[in-house]
Amino acid sequence: MRRHYLLSIGGLTALSSLVLSLLFLYSFFGWGAEFGIALILAVASLLWESLGYIFLAFVGLLLVYHRVGGIFGLTALVFAICAVEGLYLPKRNAPLEHYYVLFGGTFLAVPVYYFAYVLSFYTPSFVNTEVAALFAVLLYVLIYIIIKR
Secondary structure: OOOOHHHOHHHHHHHHHHHHHHHHHHHHHOOOHHHHHHHHHHHHHOOOHHHHHHHHHHHHHHHHHOOOOHHHHHHHHHHHHHHHHHHHHHHOOOOHHHHHHHHHHHHOHHHHHHHHHHHHHHOOOHHHHHHHHHHHHHHHHHHHHHHHO
């Protein structure tokens, strides 16, 4: 008898990331309509992958609309990305290395954020965009190298 994909290690980490993302959203917005929609989309993403990406887009738009930024907004978005992609990986029986790349790549956003934040004190504002572009290119190269192995 085949076990359900949510009972695997990857599924449990995805569920914990989903819960942490919802806890961050609750701390920002309380029991409002925004949190209710995010909660419905999060629960529905367990059943249908496409709703997970809609949940991710909704969280991003919600954080931008309410101007929730900084490390807390970034962490909420990182947990949402880990949850959505983490729910996708167990369904495809992905090896453990894919989880390392997922969590490593998303959590690298935190030190890059601090690096850009510190640079913004000493340089013009366009440097933040350059750091973000450099990070995107380096992440692409990392994924390319891992896929070619």
